[in-house]
Amino acid sequence: MRVLVTGAAGFIGSHLVDRLLAEGAEVIGVDDLSSGAPGNLSGARSAGDGAFTFQQANVTTPAMSELIVATKPEVILHLAAQVDVRKSVADPVHDAMVNVIGTLNILKAATESGTRKVTFTSSGGCIYGEPEPSRLPVSEDQVYWPASVPESPYGVSKKVVLEYLRYFELGKGLDYTALALSNVYGPRQEPASEVGLEGQVVAIFSRRMLEGKSCTIYGDGEQTRDFVYVGDVVSAFVASLRQGSGELINIGSGSELSVNELHAKLSELTGNRLEADYSPARPGELRRIVIDPTKAAAVLGWKPSVGLEEGFEQTIESFRSN
Ligand SMILES: NC(=O)c1ccc[n+]([C@@H]2O[C@H](COP(=O)([O-])OP(=O)(O)OC[C@H]3O[C@@H](n4cnc5c(N)ncnc54)[C@H](O)[C@@H]3O)[C@@H](O)[C@H]2O)c1
Numbered sequence: 001m002r003v004l005v006t007g008a009a010g011f012i013g014s015h016l017v018d019r020l021l022a023e024g025a026e027v028i029g030v031d032d033l034s035s036g037a038p039g040n041l042s043g044a045r046s047a048g049d050g051a052f053t054f055q056q057a058n059v060t061t062p063a064m065s066e067l068i069v070a071t072k073p074e075v076i077l078h079l080a081a082q083v084d085v086r087k088s089v090a091d092p093v094h095d096a097m098v099n100v101i102g103t104l105n106i107l108k109a110a111t112e113s114g115t116r117k118v119t120f121t122s123s124g125g126c127i128y129g130e131p132e133p134s135r136l137p138v139s140e141d142q143v144y145w146p147a148s149v150p151e152s153p154y155g156v157s158k159k160v161v162l163e164y165l166r167y168f169e170l171g172k173g174l175d176y177t178a179l180a181l182s183n184v185y186g187p188r189q190e191p192a193s194e195v196g197l198e199g200q201v202v203a204i205f206s207r208r209m210l211e212g213k214s215c216t217i218y219g220d221g222e223q224t225r226d227f228v229y230v231g232d233v234v235s236a237f238v239a240s241l242r243q244g245s246g247e248l249i250n251i252g253s254g255s256e257l258s259v260n261e262l263h264a265k266l267s268e269l270t271g272n273r274l275e276a277d278y279s280p281a282r283p284g285e286l287r288r289i290v291i292d293p294t295k296a297a298a299v300l301g302w303k304p305s306v307g308l309e310e311g312f313e314q315t316i317e318s319f320r321s322n
Helices: 011-022 038-045 062-071 085-090 092-113 153-172 198-210 230-240 259-270 294-300 308-321
Strands: 002-006 026-031 052-056 075-078 117-123 175-181 183-185 216-218 227-229 247-251 277-279
Touching (some): 002 011, 002 062, 011 026, 011 038, 011 230, 026 038, 026 062, 038 052, 062 092, 085 092, 092 117, 117 153, 117 230, 153 175, 175 230, 183 308, 198 259, 198 308, 216 259, 227 308, 259 308
Parallel strands (some): 002 026, 002 075, 075 117, 175 247, 183 227, 216 277
8 A cells, every 4th residue: 555644753753654654565664754753664765665755845845745656555644734733822823834834735635646544633621622521521512502612723733623624525535534642641752841741741751861960840740641552543543544434433442641740650660769840831731631432442353552661661761872
Protein backbone atom coordinates (compact mmCIF):
# COMPACT_ATOMS: atom_id res chain seq x y z
CA MET A 1 0.00 0.00 0.00
CA ARG A 2 1.31 3.46 -0.89
CA VAL A 3 0.81 5.79 2.10
CA LEU A 4 1.60 9.50 2.31
CA VAL A 5 2.43 10.76 5.82
CA THR A 6 2.42 14.52 6.51
CA GLY A 7 4.38 15.72 9.53
CA ALA A 8 6.69 12.76 8.83
CA ALA A 9 9.75 14.33 10.49
CA GLY A 10 7.87 15.11 13.69
CA PHE A 11 7.61 13.18 16.93
CA ILE A 12 4.59 10.98 16.16
CA GLY A 13 4.97 11.08 12.36
CA SER A 14 8.50 9.67 12.37
CA HIS A 15 7.53 6.73 14.58
CA LEU A 16 4.60 6.11 12.25
CA VAL A 17 6.88 6.11 9.18
CA ASP A 18 9.16 3.55 10.84
CA ARG A 19 6.21 1.26 11.64
CA LEU A 20 4.67 1.53 8.16
CA LEU A 21 7.99 0.64 6.54
CA ALA A 22 8.42 -2.31 8.92
CA GLU A 23 4.99 -3.54 7.85
CA GLY A 24 5.90 -3.37 4.17
CA ALA A 25 4.17 -0.16 3.07
CA GLU A 26 5.57 2.23 0.49
CA VAL A 27 5.83 5.55 2.34
CA ILE A 28 6.03 9.11 1.04
CA GLY A 29 6.98 11.40 3.93
CA VAL A 30 6.23 15.12 3.75
CA ASP A 31 7.26 17.81 6.21
CA ASP A 32 8.26 21.48 6.01
CA LEU A 33 10.78 20.87 8.84
CA SER A 34 9.41 23.87 10.77
CA SER A 35 9.58 21.84 14.00
CA GLY A 36 10.36 18.32 12.80
CA ALA A 37 13.94 17.09 12.62
CA PRO A 38 15.44 15.28 9.60
CA GLY A 39 17.36 13.09 12.07
CA ASN A 40 14.07 11.50 13.13
CA LEU A 41 13.95 9.91 9.68
CA SER A 42 17.46 8.48 9.62
CA GLY A 43 16.15 4.93 10.18
CA ALA A 44 13.58 5.34 7.41
CA ARG A 45 16.15 6.72 4.98
CA SER A 46 18.41 3.74 5.56
CA ALA A 47 15.59 1.33 4.71
CA GLY A 48 17.40 1.34 1.37
CA ASP A 49 14.92 -0.48 -0.85
CA GLY A 50 13.25 2.65 -2.23
CA ALA A 51 10.22 2.10 -0.01
CA PHE A 52 10.70 5.54 1.57
CA THR A 53 10.87 8.91 -0.12
CA PHE A 54 10.85 12.31 1.53
CA GLN A 55 9.65 15.63 0.21
CA GLN A 56 10.13 18.93 2.04
CA ALA A 57 6.88 20.80 1.47
CA ASN A 58 4.41 23.03 3.26
CA VAL A 59 0.92 21.52 3.42
CA THR A 60 -0.68 24.85 2.51
CA THR A 61 1.07 25.13 -0.88
CA PRO A 62 0.40 23.99 -4.44
CA ALA A 63 3.60 21.88 -4.18
CA MET A 64 1.75 19.75 -1.61
CA SER A 65 -1.35 19.22 -3.71
CA GLU A 66 0.74 18.57 -6.82
CA LEU A 67 2.69 15.91 -4.95
CA ILE A 68 -0.52 14.14 -3.95
CA VAL A 69 -1.90 14.25 -7.48
CA ALA A 70 1.42 13.04 -8.92
CA THR A 71 2.00 10.19 -6.46
CA LYS A 72 -1.62 9.02 -5.99
CA PRO A 73 -1.29 7.59 -2.46
CA GLU A 74 -3.98 5.12 -1.49
CA VAL A 75 -4.17 6.61 2.02
CA ILE A 76 -2.95 9.91 3.48
CA LEU A 77 -2.13 10.01 7.20
CA HIS A 78 -2.24 13.74 7.95
CA LEU A 79 -0.25 14.72 11.04
CA ALA A 80 1.41 17.99 9.97
CA ALA A 81 0.10 20.83 12.09
CA GLN A 82 0.74 24.00 13.97
CA VAL A 83 0.83 22.20 17.34
CA ASP A 84 1.44 25.02 19.81
CA VAL A 85 -1.72 25.95 21.74
CA ARG A 86 -0.24 29.21 23.03
CA LYS A 87 0.93 30.24 19.54
CA SER A 88 -2.60 29.59 18.29
CA VAL A 89 -3.88 32.13 20.83
CA ALA A 90 -1.26 34.69 19.77
CA ASP A 91 -1.73 34.06 16.04
CA PRO A 92 -5.03 32.30 15.26
CA VAL A 93 -4.73 33.20 11.58
CA HIS A 94 -1.49 31.24 11.18
CA ASP A 95 -2.97 28.36 13.18
CA ALA A 96 -6.01 28.19 10.87
CA MET A 97 -3.81 28.61 7.80
CA VAL A 98 -1.85 25.45 8.60
CA ASN A 99 -4.45 23.39 10.46
CA VAL A 100 -7.59 24.24 8.48
CA ILE A 101 -6.49 25.54 5.06
CA GLY A 102 -3.56 23.10 4.91
CA THR A 103 -5.95 20.23 5.63
CA LEU A 104 -8.43 21.47 3.03
CA ASN A 105 -5.60 21.60 0.49
CA ILE A 106 -4.91 17.95 1.23
CA LEU A 107 -8.56 16.86 1.15
CA LYS A 108 -9.14 18.56 -2.20
CA ALA A 109 -5.99 17.05 -3.73
CA ALA A 110 -6.95 13.64 -2.31
CA THR A 111 -10.24 13.72 -4.21
CA GLU A 112 -8.38 14.69 -7.40
CA SER A 113 -5.80 11.92 -7.05
CA GLY A 114 -8.21 9.07 -6.34
CA THR A 115 -6.95 8.67 -2.77
CA ARG A 116 -9.24 6.27 -0.92
CA LYS A 117 -8.91 7.66 2.60
CA VAL A 118 -7.48 10.42 4.78
CA THR A 119 -6.78 9.91 8.48
CA PHE A 120 -6.80 13.24 10.28
CA THR A 121 -5.05 13.91 13.60
CA SER A 122 -7.40 15.70 15.98
CA SER A 123 -6.93 16.50 19.64
CA GLY A 124 -8.77 14.72 22.45
CA GLY A 125 -7.30 17.25 24.88
CA CYS A 126 -8.69 20.30 23.06
CA ILE A 127 -11.84 19.66 20.99
CA TYR A 128 -14.08 18.94 23.98
CA GLY A 129 -13.20 22.09 25.95
CA GLU A 130 -13.27 21.76 29.74
CA PRO A 131 -15.79 18.96 30.36
CA GLU A 132 -18.00 18.86 33.45
CA PRO A 133 -16.43 16.34 35.87
CA SER A 134 -19.56 14.19 35.50
CA ARG A 135 -18.82 13.86 31.74
CA LEU A 136 -15.37 12.34 32.28
CA PRO A 137 -13.97 10.30 30.63
CA VAL A 138 -15.32 12.24 27.68
CA SER A 139 -16.71 10.23 24.75
CA GLU A 140 -16.78 11.19 21.07
CA ASP A 141 -20.55 11.84 20.97
CA GLN A 142 -20.01 14.85 23.24
CA VAL A 143 -18.02 16.76 20.63
CA TYR A 144 -21.10 18.65 19.42
CA TRP A 145 -22.65 19.23 22.86
CA PRO A 146 -23.20 22.95 23.43
CA ALA A 147 -20.80 22.93 26.39
CA SER A 148 -17.96 21.41 24.33
CA VAL A 149 -16.32 24.69 23.40
CA PRO A 150 -12.58 24.54 22.67
CA GLU A 151 -10.52 26.88 24.84
CA SER A 152 -8.03 27.81 22.11
CA PRO A 153 -7.93 28.49 18.35
CA TYR A 154 -5.89 25.26 18.09
CA GLY A 155 -8.83 23.35 19.60
CA VAL A 156 -11.21 25.11 17.21
CA SER A 157 -9.09 24.23 14.18
CA LYS A 158 -8.84 20.59 15.29
CA LYS A 159 -12.64 20.57 15.63
CA VAL A 160 -13.83 22.44 12.50
CA VAL A 161 -11.87 20.10 10.27
CA LEU A 162 -14.27 17.35 11.42
CA GLU A 163 -17.01 19.18 9.48
CA TYR A 164 -14.88 19.30 6.33
CA LEU A 165 -14.13 15.59 6.67
CA ARG A 166 -17.85 14.86 6.75
CA TYR A 167 -18.45 17.15 3.80
CA PHE A 168 -15.74 15.46 1.70
CA GLU A 169 -17.05 12.03 2.66
CA LEU A 170 -20.67 12.75 1.78
CA GLY A 171 -20.05 15.15 -1.09
CA LYS A 172 -16.95 13.66 -2.69
CA GLY A 173 -16.85 10.04 -1.53
CA LEU A 174 -13.54 10.45 0.32
CA ASP A 175 -13.32 8.10 3.31
CA TYR A 176 -11.85 9.40 6.55
CA THR A 177 -11.03 8.61 10.17
CA ALA A 178 -10.32 11.36 12.72
CA LEU A 179 -8.16 10.23 15.64
CA ALA A 180 -8.53 12.46 18.71
CA LEU A 181 -5.26 11.90 20.57
CA SER A 182 -4.77 12.53 24.26
CA ASN A 183 -1.33 13.57 25.59
CA VAL A 184 1.18 11.53 23.61
CA TYR A 185 4.63 10.86 25.07
CA GLY A 186 7.66 8.76 24.16
CA PRO A 187 11.15 8.80 22.61
CA ARG A 188 12.00 11.63 20.17
CA GLN A 189 9.56 14.06 21.80
CA GLU A 190 11.35 17.38 21.68
CA PRO A 191 10.13 20.16 23.98
CA ALA A 192 9.61 23.34 21.96
CA SER A 193 11.20 25.37 24.79
CA GLU A 194 12.08 25.15 28.48
CA VAL A 195 8.42 25.89 29.24
CA GLY A 196 7.32 23.69 26.36
CA LEU A 197 3.86 22.83 25.20
CA GLU A 198 1.53 21.40 27.73
CA GLY A 199 1.43 18.03 25.97
CA GLN A 200 5.20 17.75 26.26
CA VAL A 201 5.31 17.62 30.04
CA VAL A 202 6.71 14.07 30.16
CA ALA A 203 9.60 15.06 27.89
CA ILE A 204 10.26 18.31 29.76
CA PHE A 205 10.24 16.74 33.23
CA SER A 206 12.26 13.67 32.19
CA ARG A 207 14.98 15.64 30.45
CA ARG A 208 15.32 18.14 33.31
CA MET A 209 15.44 15.36 35.89
CA LEU A 210 18.14 13.52 33.95
CA GLU A 211 20.15 16.76 33.86
CA GLY A 212 19.87 16.95 37.67
CA LYS A 213 17.58 20.00 37.52
CA SER A 214 14.30 20.70 39.28
CA CYS A 215 11.01 21.02 37.40
CA THR A 216 8.37 23.76 37.43
CA ILE A 217 4.74 22.82 37.98
CA TYR A 218 2.21 25.45 36.91
CA GLY A 219 -0.72 25.74 39.32
CA ASP A 220 -1.18 23.32 42.22
CA GLY A 221 -0.26 20.24 40.16
CA GLU A 222 -3.64 18.63 40.77
CA GLN A 223 -4.70 19.21 37.14
CA THR A 224 -5.07 15.85 35.40
CA ARG A 225 -4.21 14.56 31.94
CA ASP A 226 -4.53 11.33 29.96
CA PHE A 227 -1.14 10.01 28.79
CA VAL A 228 -0.73 7.57 25.91
CA TYR A 229 2.49 6.03 24.59
CA VAL A 230 3.57 6.94 21.06
CA GLY A 231 3.87 3.27 19.98
CA ASP A 232 0.22 2.73 20.84
CA VAL A 233 -0.79 5.87 18.94
CA VAL A 234 1.09 4.58 15.89
CA SER A 235 -0.88 1.32 16.11
CA ALA A 236 -4.12 3.31 15.96
CA PHE A 237 -2.98 5.07 12.77
CA VAL A 238 -2.06 1.72 11.22
CA ALA A 239 -5.48 0.29 12.16
CA SER A 240 -7.11 3.33 10.51
CA LEU A 241 -5.68 2.31 7.12
CA ARG A 242 -8.47 -0.26 6.84
CA GLN A 243 -10.89 0.42 9.72
CA GLY A 244 -12.76 3.29 11.36
CA SER A 245 -14.49 4.64 8.24
CA GLY A 246 -16.28 7.94 8.81
CA GLU A 247 -15.58 8.03 12.54
CA LEU A 248 -14.11 10.34 15.14
CA ILE A 249 -12.22 8.05 17.55
CA ASN A 250 -10.57 8.87 20.87
CA ILE A 251 -7.04 7.49 21.28
CA GLY A 252 -6.11 7.72 24.94
CA SER A 253 -5.62 5.64 28.05
CA GLY A 254 -8.94 6.45 29.72
CA SER A 255 -7.01 7.04 32.97
CA GLU A 256 -6.28 10.33 34.67
CA LEU A 257 -2.90 11.21 36.10
CA SER A 258 -2.26 14.46 37.95
CA VAL A 259 0.84 16.50 37.19
CA ASN A 260 1.94 15.96 40.81
CA GLU A 261 1.60 12.19 40.37
CA LEU A 262 3.49 12.39 37.08
CA HIS A 263 6.29 14.34 38.74
CA ALA A 264 6.53 11.79 41.56
CA LYS A 265 6.61 8.84 39.14
CA LEU A 266 9.31 10.36 36.91
CA SER A 267 11.27 11.41 39.97
CA GLU A 268 11.27 7.79 41.17
CA LEU A 269 12.30 6.43 37.73
CA THR A 270 15.08 8.97 37.11
CA GLY A 271 16.33 8.99 40.71
CA ASN A 272 16.12 12.83 40.82
CA ARG A 273 14.60 13.62 44.22
CA LEU A 274 14.54 17.43 43.87
CA GLU A 275 11.24 19.01 44.92
CA ALA A 276 9.23 20.69 42.16
CA ASP A 277 8.96 24.50 42.01
CA TYR A 278 5.42 25.83 41.79
CA SER A 279 4.45 28.79 39.58
CA PRO A 280 1.03 30.37 38.95
CA ALA A 281 -1.30 28.38 36.72
CA ARG A 282 -1.14 29.29 33.03
CA PRO A 283 -4.31 30.80 31.60
CA GLY A 284 -6.39 28.55 29.38
CA GLU A 285 -5.13 25.25 30.79
CA LEU A 286 -7.78 22.64 31.47
CA ARG A 287 -8.32 21.44 35.02
CA ARG A 288 -9.19 17.85 34.17
CA ILE A 289 -9.26 15.94 30.92
CA VAL A 290 -9.46 12.22 30.26
CA ILE A 291 -10.92 10.66 27.13
CA ASP A 292 -12.91 7.46 26.80
CA PRO A 293 -11.19 4.94 24.45
CA THR A 294 -14.12 2.47 24.37
CA LYS A 295 -15.02 3.26 20.77
CA ALA A 296 -11.43 2.68 19.62
CA ALA A 297 -11.67 -0.88 20.92
CA ALA A 298 -14.98 -1.49 19.15
CA VAL A 299 -14.16 0.21 15.83
CA LEU A 300 -10.41 -0.19 15.43
CA GLY A 301 -9.77 -3.17 17.71
CA TRP A 302 -7.35 -0.78 19.49
CA LYS A 303 -6.39 -0.70 23.13
CA PRO A 304 -3.35 0.90 24.74
CA SER A 305 -0.86 -1.88 25.35
CA VAL A 306 2.00 0.02 27.02
CA GLY A 307 1.32 0.94 30.66
CA LEU A 308 2.61 4.17 32.18
CA GLU A 309 5.45 2.53 34.11
CA GLU A 310 6.78 0.74 31.02
CA GLY A 311 6.22 3.73 28.72
CA PHE A 312 7.92 6.17 31.08
CA GLU A 313 10.86 3.78 31.52
CA GLN A 314 11.33 3.45 27.74
CA THR A 315 11.07 7.21 27.29
CA ILE A 316 13.59 7.98 30.03
CA GLU A 317 15.95 5.31 28.72
CA SER A 318 15.88 6.83 25.23
CA PHE A 319 16.57 10.33 26.59
CA ARG A 320 19.36 8.94 28.76
CA SER A 321 21.06 7.25 25.81
CA ASN A 322 20.84 10.45 23.72
N1 LIG B 1 1.83 15.19 20.85
C1 LIG B 1 0.62 15.20 21.36
O1 LIG B 1 0.41 15.01 22.56
C2 LIG B 1 -0.58 15.42 20.45
C3 LIG B 1 -1.86 15.38 21.02
C4 LIG B 1 -2.97 15.58 20.20
C5 LIG B 1 -2.80 15.77 18.83
N2 LIG B 1 -1.53 15.83 18.33
C6 LIG B 1 -1.40 16.05 16.88
O2 LIG B 1 -0.50 15.08 16.36
C7 LIG B 1 0.15 15.60 15.21
C8 LIG B 1 1.65 15.39 15.34
O3 LIG B 1 2.11 16.09 16.48
P1 LIG B 1 3.54 15.87 17.15
O4 LIG B 1 3.34 15.82 18.61
O5 LIG B 1 4.23 14.75 16.47
O6 LIG B 1 4.21 17.28 16.83
P2 LIG B 1 5.50 17.64 15.96
O7 LIG B 1 5.64 19.13 16.02
O8 LIG B 1 6.65 16.80 16.37
O9 LIG B 1 5.04 17.22 14.50
C9 LIG B 1 4.37 18.07 13.60
C10 LIG B 1 5.15 18.07 12.30
O10 LIG B 1 4.44 18.86 11.33
C11 LIG B 1 5.40 19.62 10.62
N3 LIG B 1 4.71 20.81 10.09
C12 LIG B 1 4.24 21.86 10.80
N4 LIG B 1 3.66 22.75 9.98
C13 LIG B 1 3.77 22.24 8.73
C14 LIG B 1 3.37 22.68 7.44
N5 LIG B 1 2.74 23.86 7.27
N6 LIG B 1 3.63 21.90 6.36
C15 LIG B 1 4.29 20.72 6.52
N7 LIG B 1 4.69 20.25 7.70
C16 LIG B 1 4.44 21.00 8.80
C17 LIG B 1 6.47 19.96 11.62
O11 LIG B 1 7.72 20.30 11.03
C18 LIG B 1 6.55 18.66 12.43
O12 LIG B 1 7.50 17.77 11.90
C19 LIG B 1 -0.29 17.06 15.11
O13 LIG B 1 -1.35 17.14 14.18
C20 LIG B 1 -0.78 17.38 16.49
O14 LIG B 1 -1.73 18.42 16.49
C21 LIG B 1 -0.42 15.65 19.09
